[in-house]
Amino acid sequence: MATCTGCALLCDDIEAIVENNRIKETRNACRRGAARMKGCVNRLVPSIDQKPTDIESSIRKTVEIIKNARSPMLFGLDNSTCEAQAKGIRLAKKLNAVIDDTSSFCQGLLIERILQKKLRTCSLDDIRNKADVLVYWGSDAQDSQPRHLSRFSYFPRGESRQRGYEEDRKAIAIDVRESNTAKICKGHFYRIPLKGDREFILALIEALSGKVPAYDTKKMLELAGILKKAEFGAVFVGIGLTYSIKEDFDILTALAEKLPNFNIMPMVGHYNMRGFNEALFKETGFVNRVKLEPKAVHDNKYSIMESLIRKNTDAIIVVGSDPMISLPRPVLTYLASIPVICIDPCISMTSKIAAVTIPCAATCMESGGTAIRMDGKVISLSKIITSEYMPDEEIMDRLMEAI
Numbered sequence: 249m250a251t252c253t254g255c256a257l258l259c260d261d262i263e264a265i266v267e268n269n270r271i272k273e274t275r276n277a278c279r280r281g282a283a284r285m286k287g288c289v290n291r292l293v294p295s296i297d298q299k300p301t302d303i304e305s306s307i308r309k310t311v312e313i314i315k316n317a318r319s320p321m322l323f324g325l326d327n328s329t330c331e332a333q334a335k336g337i338r339l340a341k342k343l344n345a346v347i348d349d350t351s352s353f354c355q356g357l358l359i360e361r362i363l364q365k366k367l368r369t370c371s372l373d374d375i376r377n378k379a380d381v382l383v384y385w386g387s388d389a390q391d392s393q394p395r396h397l398s399r400f401s402y403f404p405r406g407e408s409r410q411r412g413y414e415e416d417r418k419a420i421a422i423d424v425r426e427s428n429t430a431k432i433c434k435g436h437f438y439r440i441p442l443k444g445d446r447e448f449i450l451a452l453i454e455a456l457s458g459k460v461p462a463y464d465t466k467k468m469l470e471l472a473g474i475l476k477k478a479e480f481g482a483v484f485v486g487i488g489l490t491y492s493i494k495e496d497f498d499i500l501t502a503l504a505e506k507l508p509n510f511n512i513m514p515m516v517g518h519y520n521m522r523g524f525n526e527a528l529f530k531e532t533g534f535v536n537r538v539k540l541e542p543k544a545v546h547d548n549k550y551s552i553m554e555s556l557i558r559k560n561t562d563a564i565i566v567v568g569s570d571p572m573i574s575l576p577r578p579v580l581t582y583l584a585s586i587p588v589i590c591i592d593p594c595i596s597m598t599s600k601i602a603a604v605t606i607p608c609a610a611t612c613m614e615s616g617g618t619a620i621r622m623d624g625k626v627i628s629l630s631k632i633i634t635s636e637y638m639p640d641e642e643i644m645d646r647l648m649e650a651i
């Protein structure tokens with residue numbers, strides 16, 4: 249069996265049919281996963297200043313750029329194995345560099361609260377076996393983690409939920425639009441206005457406290473009634489909710505206190521973002537936005553966004569990430585003006601502006617290791633086909649040696 253790295257569900261029940269050292273077909277994967285497992289559409293080649301070269305020259309040029317940088321940054325590693333992440337953190341330490349990842353502008357602070365044990369959580373296996381009420385909040389799992397409902401939450405039979413979704417489970421969607429997930433939740437879709445999550449949470453806390461909420465009273469009391477009756481519930485927090493409450497996780501903690509039978513789970517996208525967050529948390533006590541100099545300092549000014557806005561970074565190594573498609577335009581102008589080193593299996597928008605590109609093996613097809621699923625479970629990833637490309641873990645080693 250192979251493991252899919254298409255999202256942080258890390259489905260490890262994938263059958264891969266290999267022919268002539270290529271993955272010809274997959275079974276059990278969703279469409280997104282099947283496409284991922286077929287590999288890159290356009291493979292990255294080693295280059296310097298957008299001119300093709302060989303790997304050794306790309307590595308030498310990277311070392312030259314990084315040694316001359318006053319304030320380098322290492323960004324990404326969410327699509328790398330735990331082994332590569334550990335080496336990336338060591339590399340950043342050696343460089344006294346800033347280290348940050350995509351969680352800096354999505355689920356990082358929520359994961360930090362969970363690692364600090366300030367929010368109750370559980371495993372996906374617990375959800376499959378015990379959960380009777382599932383709340384998808386600002387999360388369209390059907391599109392982002394396509395097998396979430398079928399493998400773990402709504403559709404499967406579980407030890408204490410033998411009658412599955414027909415009788416034993418209720419799925420609820422709270423969102424600004426009727427997403428594909430909301431359509432599955434039948435009568436339990438609660439539409440909220442854009443950025444209206446905060447008011448919705450406050451009204452729900454009132455309803456759960458036995459008060460009459462000022463906000464959509466009838467529906468709010470109905471929702472509070474369902475949540476109060478839950479024996480084992482889960483709130484799946486999507487980026488719709490985290491963006492809307494703007495890092496004010498105290499309000500989510502206040503709601504969680506009113507729901508003692510519920511667990512909170514961040515709906516992580518990148519397959520090993522949680523792995524990166526856990527590794528950096530273990531090393532520094534923070535999940536992102538850290539300068540390793542040599543004592544770790546955490547500050548918002550070390551987020552990729554702030555570092556680029558303030559023009560504090562003068563060279564950046566991007567590993568398995570594509571900030572050119574996720575950051576706002578004014579920030580991108582500065583990013584494109586500094587030396588970017590892009591380590592990735594595939595061509596990306598970031599590789600197109602990079603001063604140096606270093607292609608690496610695609611994890612779980614061409615290299616193995618371990619990764620941490622969105623619920624914190626360690627999953628092993630095995631190599632399926634042989635490849636001439638170095639795993640990103642080995643590239644981190646090479647950079648460490650040369651620096």
Ligand code: SF4
Nearest residue numbers: 252254255259281395
């Ligand atoms: S749900 Fe995610 S991990 Fe599972 S097969 Fe689809 S893309 Fe891959």
